[in-house]
Amino acid sequence: MELSKLKDKALRDIAKIDSVERLEALRIHYLGRKGEVTKLFTTLPKLNEEERKIRGQELNVLKREIEKVLLARGKTLEHEKLGTLVKAEKLDVTLPGARPSLGHLHITSQAIEEISRIFAQIGFNRVRYPEIDWDYYAFESLNMPKGHPARDEWETFFMPWEHPRLGRMVLTPHTSNGQVREMERRKPPIRMTNIAKCYRRQSDISHVPMFHQFEGLLVDRAVSVANLKGTLDYFACAFFGPDRKIRLRPFHFRFTEPSFEVDVSCGVCGGTGFVFNPSQPPLNLRGEEQSEPPLRLRGGVGELQERCRLCKSGWLELGGAGMVHPNVLKAGGLDPKEWRGFAFGWGVERTYMMKAGLRIDDIRVLYSNDLSFLEQF
Numbered sequence: 001m002e003l004s005k006l007k008d009k010a011l012r013d014i015a016k017i018d019s020v021e022r023l024e025a026l027r028i029h030y031l032g033r034k035g036e037v038t039k040l041f042t043t044l045p046k047l048n049e050e051e052r053k054i055r056g057q058e059l060n061v062l063k064r065e066i067e068k069v070l071l072a073r074g075k076t077l078e079h080e081k082l083g084t085l086v087k088a089e090k091l092d093v094t095l096p097g098a099r100p101s102l103g104h105l106h107i108t109s110q111a112i113e114e115i116s117r118i119f120a121q122i123g124f125n126r127v128r129y130p131e132i133d134w135d136y137y138a139f140e141s142l143n144m145p146k147g148h149p150a151r152d153e154w155e156t157f158f159m160p161w162e163h164p165r166l167g168r169m170v171l172t173p174h175t176s177n178g179q180v181r182e183m184e185r186r187k188p189p190i191r192m193t194n195i196a197k198c199y200r201r202q203s204d205i206s207h208v209p210m211f212h213q214f215e216g217l218l219v220d221r222a223v224s225v226a227n228l229k230g231t232l233d234y235f236a237c238a239f240f241g242p243d244r245k246i247r248l249r250p251f252h253f254r255f256t257e258p259s260f261e262v263d264v265s266c267g268v269c270g271g272t273g274f275v276f277n278p279s280q281p282p283l284n285l286r287g288e289e290q291s292e293p294p295l296r297l298r299g300g301v302g303e304l305q306e307r308c309r310l311c312k313s314g315w316l317e318l319g320g321a322g323m324v325h326p327n328v329l330k331a332g333g334l335d336p337k338e339w340r341g342f343a344f345g346w347g348v349e350r351t352y353m354m355k356a357g358l359r360i361d362d363i364r365v366l367y368s369n370d371l372s373f374l375e376q377f
Contacts, residue, residue: 003062006036010066020077027070037063107366107377108212111352112195115214118238122231124191124216129178131197132159135167141180141331142255157199171199175215175345176255179324182217183332188339189220195348208363212348219324219334219341225258228321228342232262240264240355245271247315256322256343263315264354269308271315309362316354319346 010030017023030036040059044052105113116126130137139148149155159169178194194215203209218227229248236246248260265271308314321344326336353360360366365373 003040003058007062007065010036011069014066014069014073017073017077020074020081023070023074023077030066031063031070037066104377107352107374108349110377111348112212112214114239115235115348115351116193116195118235119193119216121238122191122234124193124218126193126195127178127182129175129181129194129196131172132169133172133177134163135170136163136165137177137180138170138172138174140167141328142176143325143327143331144254148254155201157201172196173200174198175213176343178215179217179255179328179343180332183219183329183334188334188341190217190341192217198347203364208349208367211350211363213319213345214348214351215343215345217324217341217343219329219339221339223323223340223342225323225342228323228344231342232321232344236264239351244354246318248321251320251322253320253322255325255328256320257325259320259322262318262321262344262346264318264351266308266311266314266316266354268360269311269314273308273312273314275306275308316350318351318354319344321345 013026014023017026028035032038037059041056044056044059047055120126156173157171159171161169163169175194175196175198178192178196182190182192182194194217195212196215197210198213199210200207201209216231218231232246232248236244245265247263249263251259251261253259266273269275322342324341324343329336329339329341349363349366353363353366
């Protein structure tokens, strides 16, 4: 093929190309190691010296011209491609912008803020004390002897460090470690709340190994159980609503005397101990299966029921309360003949689970990282 014809054909082929990828393939076709122009260079050794010199010059000119046209066409294709992208991705700056997705406080953090706000309204100041503390503040100063079950390693997370006077270091199993610390820090009257993480070796539908606990302490003169009951009733009305009830059951704690367990009527079953579930065998009031299903009239309609999975009896334990033990007052440097006080503490998560309308029957779901659940709050 004459060089002029080869050149014309190459230029026509290049002009027809509509993509960078196809242009590269065409370059290889003409100028590659086995390309049309490259093949002509292999014929030069067969010519005499004068013909070889002239033919070589002509082939070099042809190669440079094809390379020049290839380069120009490549730039044109790149420009066209960029123009297409600009048109497809055109930004209209006059359109309203899309707001970024914002998160919110975790349900537990919301509960902590609400609890703090309620007690602040009646003069309780929120304080912070260590979540990793010494045995002395977690147990010894709270009137718990060395052999107390709460100090068993099967119940409590102990750390490998020990103080010669304060004992071993421990992940606080309760927020009561702040009681003596607060009495050491300031003189009565004292009204404080301490909300912090606590750690215990428990895990079920109403317990998790790490949870948040709320501690309240009031120390003053002429303090009685009536003051304690009034404070808890105020909180129940403000936090749970006027339809929920709190009860005090006599109990035994080493750091209070007298002591009480604080219960709140269950928000899942409405304090009845039963929930509607037509797929399960019916139970009678003793928890036994019976042939004829029990009926609970709601709006005139009978519904099958089963035991409430969370409370089992209509009440859910929130935590403990009582009058501060004289030995605890002494550990805080106070004279129990002059000063009296009351204290109470319960789990923040468990308290929030009992809030009206939530119907959460497993505390572990709060820490499951299920966004479909967490985004509801």
